[in-house]
Amino acid sequence: MTGQLRAELLKQRSTQTTFFLFLAMVGLVALASALHVLAPSPSSLASLKHQLQVFEVGTRVGMLFAGLVGAMAITAEIRYGTIRPTFLVTPRRGPVIAAKLAVGALAGIVFGLLAEGLMAGATTAALSVRGIDNQLAGGDYLQLLAGGTAAAALWAMIGLGVGALARNQVATLVGLCAWMLLVENLLLPFIPDAGRFTPGAAGLALAGSIADKLLTPAPAALMLALYAAAAAAGGWLATLRRDVA
C-alpha cells in the first residue's frame, strides 16, 4: 500500500495538472478577495455576517478546486489510457482507488488550507486598508481554516468518486463546476430546504458561515462526510466492476 501511495503522489507531482490548478486557484482567490472587499461600500461590509460572506468565498473556491483535483486523479488516467498499465500492475483495482482517495484527500487539505489562508490573509488586509472594523474573532478564523480544509478534503473524495463513476474528464469537470457555481447558488436561496443539505452548503456551514438557512457545523460535517463516503463507495464499486476500454 505504501508503494501505491507513493505512485499516486508521484502522478500528482509529475503531470503539471496539480500545479496549474493551484495557480488558477490562487489567482481566483486574489481576484475574489479584491472584488468583494474593494468594490462594496464600507457600510455593506460592516457586520460579521457580511464579512464572513466574503471570507467564505475562499471555502467555495477551495472545495471546488479540491473536487477538481480529485476528479483529475481518476479521469486523467482514463482519458490518457494510463489506467491500463495501472490496472495491469494492480488488477484487483481496490488498492488503486484507496490510494487515490488518500492522496486526493491530502491534496484537498493542501488546496483547502491554501485557499482559506490566502482568502483570510488578503481579505483581512483589504479590510484594514479600507479602515473597516474586522468583526471576526480568533475562533472565526480557526473555524474557517479547519472547517474549510476539512470540507476541501471531503470534496476531493467527492470529485474522485464522481470522476470514477462518470469517467469522462470534461463532463466531470464541467459538472462539478456547474454544480458548485450554478446549482448550489440557486438552490440555497430559492429552495433552502433542499439547498442547505447540498455538499457545498454543508461545507460552508462546516467552515463557520452564518448565512441564513444553513445547517449547524456538526450536522453539516456529518452530511458532507456522507456525501464523500457515498461518492467514494460508488466510484470504488464501479471501478471494480466495469471493463476497461
Next chain:
Amino acid sequence: MAEVEPSRSSEVVSCRALTKRYGELAAVDGVTFALEPGTVAGFLGPNGAGKTTTLRLLLGLAEPTAGEALVFGRRYRELEQPIRRIGAVLESSDFHPASRGRDHLRALALAAGLPLGRVEEVLALVELTDAAKRRVRTYSLGMRQRLGLAAALLGDPELLVLDEPANGLDPAGVRWLRTFLQAFATQGRTVLVASHLLAEVAQTVDRVLIIDHGRLLASGRLDELTRDGRTLEDVYLALTAGEVS
C-alpha cells in the same frame, strides 16, 4: 461444441471457449487456444476481429461473458504481482503527455513494489535513457512504443503480450524489436503479439492465430500453415475472405 481438454500446467496462456458479448455483438466468440513456453505467437485478424478484446480479457481488463482466459493457469486478477510474470502493451499512447518518461515508469514500479533501479535498467534496454527526463508529449511514436515496452519489461516477465508493437517504428526500430522478441523467446519466454503486418509477423513468429468476427479461424505452427508453398498472406486472405475493413 467439442469437449475442451483441461488446462495443462505448462501452458503459459490458455483460452477456453472464451466469449465476450456486447449486446447482440459477439466481439469474441468461443475462442480456444493455448501457448507453450518459448513460443512467439502472432495474433492476426482484420480490424475489429476481436484481437484486442481477447487480449483485454486475458489481462483482466475486461470480464468474459463466458469461457475463461488463463495466464500461467490462473485468471490474471488472481495472480500475485502479475507484472513479475506478464508484461503487456495494449496501446501505443498510454501515457500522460505531461509526464516524463522516467516518472511514468517510476509510478508503475512503485505501485508494483519494484526497485526504482529497475526503471533505469529498462530505460537502457529500450534505449530511452537520454530521453527519460523529457515529457512524453515530445516523444515520437517510435519512442512511445519503446516506452510502453519498457513498462511491460519492468517486472522481467516470462510472457509478453503486445498489440501492434511495430506501429510507428522505423525500419531500424522494426529490426530492433524483431531481434529483441526472438532473443526473449530463446530464453524460454513467451510472446503473444497482435499485428497487421503479415510480412513482419512471418519473420518473427513461430505460431500463428488467425481470428475474424470473434472466431478463431486458424491456429498452428507457421511452417505447417505455409507448408504447401503458400505465404502467410495467402493463408490469411483466404481465411478472412480478403475483406477490406
